[in-house]
Amino acid sequence: MARHWFGQSPADWTFTVGAADAATLAGGVTVKFYDQPTAGTQYTDLLDSTGAPITQVVSATGATGLPKGTIPRFQGPDNITSMWADAGGGYRSLVMAVDLGADVTANTNAFNAHAGTANAHLTKLADLTDTSVAQPTVDVKGGGLLTYDAVQGKWRPDGSSKVLMGWHAALANRHYARANIVCIGDSITEGHGTDSFARTWPARLQQLLRSRFPTDGSPKGGRGFIGAISTGSTSFTWPATVTGGPANNDDWGPKRLIPMLDAAAPADRVAYAALQGTAVDIMWVRDVAGGNFQWRVDGGAWTTVATGGAQQDGMLTRVTLGASGAHSLDIEANSAGFQAFVSGVIEYDGDENAGITVHDCGHFGWDTSFWISVATTSTTWPSAISALNPHLIVIMLGANDQFLNNDPAVFQSNLVSLISSLRGAALAPNPFPPILLAMHAARGGSFTYPWSDYVGAAHNVAAADALVTVLDLTLGPRLPGQAESPNHGLYFDTAHLSNKGCSYVADRIADFIAPR
Numbered sequence: 261m262a263r264h265w266f267g268q269s270p271a272d273w274t275f276t277v278g279a280a281d282a283a284t285l286a287g288g289v290t291v292k293f294y295d296q297p298t299a300g301t302q303y304t305d306l307l308d309s310t311g312a313p314i315t316q317v318v319s320a321t322g323a324t325g326l327p328k329g330t331i332p333r334f335q336g337p338d339n340i341t342s343m344w345a346d347a348g349g350g351y352r353s354l355v356m357a358v359d360l361g362a363d364v365t366a367n368t369n370a371f372n373a374h375a376g377t378a379n380a381h382l383t384k385l386a387d388l389t390d391t392s393v394a395q396p397t398v399d400v401k402g403g404g405l406l407t408y409d410a411v412q413g414k415w416r417p418d419g420s421s422k423v424l425m426g427w428h429a430a431l432a433n434r435h436y437a438r439a440n441i442v443c444i445g446d447s448i449t450e451g452h453g454t455d456s457f458a459r460t461w462p463a464r465l466q467q468l469l470r471s472r473f474p475t476d477g478s479p480k481g482g483r484g485f486i487g488a489i490s491t492g493s494t495s496f497t498w499p500a501t502v503t504g505g506p507a508n509n510d511d512w513g514p515k516r517l518i519p520m521l522d523a524a525a526p527a528d529r530v531a532y533a534a535l536q537g538t539a540v541d542i543m544w545v546r547d548v549a550g551g552n553f554q555w556r557v558d559g560g561a562w563t564t565v566a567t568g569g570a571q572q573d574g575m576l577t578r579v580t581l582g583a584s585g586a587h588s589l590d591i592e593a594n595s596a597g598f599q600a601f602v603s604g605v606i607e608y609d610g611d612e613n614a615g616i617t618v619h620d621c622g623h624f625g626w627d628t629s630f631w632i633s634v635a636t637t638s639t640t641w642p643s644a645i646s647a648l649n650p651h652l653i654v655i656m657l658g659a660n661d662q663f664l665n666n667d668p669a670v671f672q673s674n675l676v677s678l679i680s681s682l683r684g685a686a687l688a689p690n691p692f693p694p695i696l697l698a699m700h701a702a703r704g705g706s707f708t709y710p711w712s713d714y715v716g717a718a719h720n721v722a723a724a725d726a727l728v729t730v731l732d733l734t735l736g737p738r739l740p741g742q743a744e745s746p747n748h749g750l751y752f753d754t755a756h757l758s759n760k761g762c763s764y765v766a767d768r769i770a771d772f773i774a775p776r
Contacts, residue, residue: 263307263335264357266343267317272331272355274319274347285329287321293336293343297352303343307335319347423694423729428775430651431469434616435476440484440649441465441618442514444631444678445656448700449622450515451762452493453752457483459496459759464766466618472774475615480584482537482607485619485648487515488530488591492624495752500604504528506593511634512545512573513603514621514644521553521593521600530602532589537609540589541576543647544602545640551598555591557581562592567600573640574647576606584609603644619648627660628674632681642682652773653682656698658714659755665708672717679721679728695728697721698769702734702741704754711741731772739764 266272274289293303293316304315309332322328336343341360344352430439443449443462451460463483470481483499489508490498506519506528521528532540542555542565550567557579565577581587593600611617623630634641645653655678661671679695697718702711715734722728733739739761742751750761757765 263338264341265359266334266336266355266357267331268326268333269358273329274331275329285327287319287328289319289329289347291317291319291331291345291347293317293345293355294352295343297344297354300344303337303340305337309333311335423727424652424696424773426692426694426727427652427773431473431616431775434473435614438611438614438649439616439651441469441616441652441654442621442645442648442650443618443654443656444645445622445654446626446660447491447493447622447624448659448756449656450491450493450620450624451622452495452624453756454759454762455496456759457486457496457499459762460620461757461762461765461769462618462620462622464763465769466616468766468770469616469618472770473616475611477610477614479610479615480537481611481615481617482540482609484617485514485543485604485606485621486532487513487517487604487620488519488602489517490624491515491517491622491626495756499534500530500532502528502530506599509601510623512601512641512644513543514574514619514648515604516623516626516631516641518545518601518603521591521602523551523593523596523598523600527592527594529590529592531591532605535581535587535589535605535607536585537581537587537607538584539581539608539612540579540605541608542579542591542602542605543644544575544577544600545644546570546572546575547601549598551593551595551600553591553600553602554594555579555589558588559590562594564594568598571640572643573603574644576647579605606648619650621645621648625660626657627664627666628657628671628678629661629666631657632674632677642684645682650693652696653693654696654698654769655679656700658699658711658718659703662703662707662709662711662714663705663755668709668713668717671714672720675718675721676725679725692727695725696731696769696773697728698731698733698765700733700757700765701739702743704742704751731769733765733768737768737771739768 274286274291275283276286277283294300295303306314308314314334317331317334320326320328320330320332326332336357341357343355345355346352433439449462451457454460457463466484486499488500489502502519504526506521508517509520510517512518519528519530544567546567546569548568548571552564552566554562554564556562591602658671683692699715699718715732718730722730740747740750742754750758750764752758
């Protein structure tokens with residue numbers, strides 16, 4: 261840091277203004293210096309021409325060798341090249357350092373010398389500082405880069421490893437079969453904080469992938485799985501409405517929440533008023549106590565589906581909507597004394613047999629403990645995930661574990677259990693799809709355990725599993741934490757992403773999972 265010289269230039273004088281705006285030199289005037297043209301903070305760390313500390317400057321009276329009114333030479337604070345001078349006249353004037361020319365000359369000479377070397381960016385060993393870094397102990401699973409996490413003091417494999425090869429193969433096959441991504445998470449995944457189902461991060465990810473990797477025939481593509489009910493997000497209108505007041509069950513369906521439709525008058529109904537496509541698959545649960553439901557398209561004739569039998573989640577009934585465009589679908593219980601369990605629909609728009617689809621399976625308010633808990637009477641919910649035929653499963657959890665002060669070690673164990681239960685569903689025809697643990701940035705607030713402990717737990721899971729990798733958004737390219745300043749408008753509140761934030765996260769995930 262260096263001080264610059266000010267004063268005693270042709271512009272550095274104090275004077276008074278008299279009749280007819282006549283200027284008269286004034287000596288002995290006290291001049292103070294500030295960082296702003298109005299208000300601001302006064303600079304008091306000044307040095308006079310002899311190097312003595314001063315807090316302000318007094319113009320010459322003419323008795324010391326300098327002409328009357330001259331602002332004498334002095335040095336400003338370190339690294340300050342301009343200041344606002346105030347002599348008590350009701351306004352301030354900008355004064356500039358008088359030695360900047362020397363800096364320009366020195367910088368020019370240094371640049372020319374640097375650019376003229378044989379290797380302008382050669383770094384010598386003597387220029388480096390020794391540091392100790394632990395030896396990598398992680399398996400990069402077939403190749404890939406390692407990055408060093410200084411926060412956790414560990415090496416991390418990046419997304420270029422072969423973990424994602426199964427997904428990349430499915431992506432390459434998108435012209436001939438559907439390539440599916442399933443997103444399991446909490447309210448951040450469901451999109452609370454956005455103003456539209458189309459602006460959640462899974463929806464944005466789907467848009468990005470379809471744009472980057474077009475499919476033969478250019479199908480418009482449906483929205484994938486749309487739950488019969490929202491699990492709690494209220495910042496936008498859910499694409500389906502439920503009438504009749506049925507009870508809900510949180511042990512079934514890809515989002516682990518479904519309405520149990522009852523035929524008692526008035527019959528419970530799920531209505532999709534604004535589907536956009538060519539077909540849907542209605543997803544439902546077969547159960548020994550299951551009754552019938554019926555469906556109709558665009559107010560047409562009803563068709564009945566029987567749901568009784570050995571329990572099995574993820575049952576599908578294909579419904580043709582007609583030509584690509586707007587359609588409505590009503591689903592209604594019609595078996596008195598029995599309930600029908602309807603999870604939602606998978607929407608298609610010309611992509612029934614090809615293309616890329618990203619499915620929302622977020623559940624508002626849930627931590628990992630909820631995801632691994634299930635009633636003994638309904639143990640087949642991973643089959644609902646299997647019915648979506650995932651080639652990649654993205655899990656974004658942890659925010660509620662931290663909020664509930666869950667031990668990060670328990671969070672780690674729960675992730676292992678969740679992955680095990682998903683694999684136990686025999687996710688045909690992809691029994692072992694790769695798993696991406698997407699770890700976002702820290703939410704706002706104060707909690708028992710720091711967010712870095714949960715991120716570290718996710719890395720531990722990946723280090724022990726050949727088909728799990730981590731996208732760590734606390735590293736580069738990073739997502740700023742909610743409490744950081746600035747956070748660039750990426751958040752809706754202390755926990756949830758805004759429209760912009762969801763787009764940002766989708767961009768990062770798309771970059772991470774793209775072949776490279």
